[in-house]
Amino acid sequence: MAKIEKLTDSERAALVDLLPAWSFARTNAGQNDAIERKFVFKDFSEAFAFMARVALLAEKHDHHPEWTNVYNRVAITLSTHDAGGLSVRDIQLAEAIDMIA
Numbered sequence: 800m801a802k803i804e805k806l807t808d809s810e811r812a813a814l815v816d817l818l819p820a821w822s823f824a825r826t827n828a829g830q831n832d833a834i835e836r837k838f839v840f841k842d843f844s845e846a847f848a849f850m851a852r853v854a855l856l857a858e859k860h861d862h863h864p865e866w867t868n869v870y871n872r873v874a875i876t877l878s879t880h881d882a883g884g885l886s887v888r889d890i891q892l893a894e895a896i897d898m899i900a
């Protein structure tokens with residue numbers, strides 16, 4: 800499989816406008832560049848229903864989030880392990896998540 804490339808600095812800077820609901824972050828291990836978005840739902844059931852849909856998106860994209868859930872809150876962090884930072888796959892999954900949020 801071709802090595803997945805990290806975003807260039809200018810591509811990364813463009814994320815501010817391309818993904819306005821997302822913020823720059825680090826992976827949980829604190830190592831890699833990432834983006835994150837936090838969600839608040841009516842209750843746990845709504846939060847988990849959202850997570851189930853995101854899980855299916857992750858499988859479709861073969862790109863998986865780091866995420867946490869506390870009752871009605873979900874935090875999603877995206878980074879590309881294979882690139883050691885942000886790649887186009889993070890953008891694609893973030894856009895797909897934004898469409899169902």
Ligand SMILES: C[C@H](O)[C@H](O)[C@H]1CNC2=NC(N)=NC(=O)C2=N1
Nearest residue numbers: 861862863864878879880881882
């Ligand atoms: C073998 C499988 O395709 C790879 O491990 C995929 C799976 N999901 C992934 N998810 C994320 N976030 N980063 C990856 O590099 C990645 N690689």
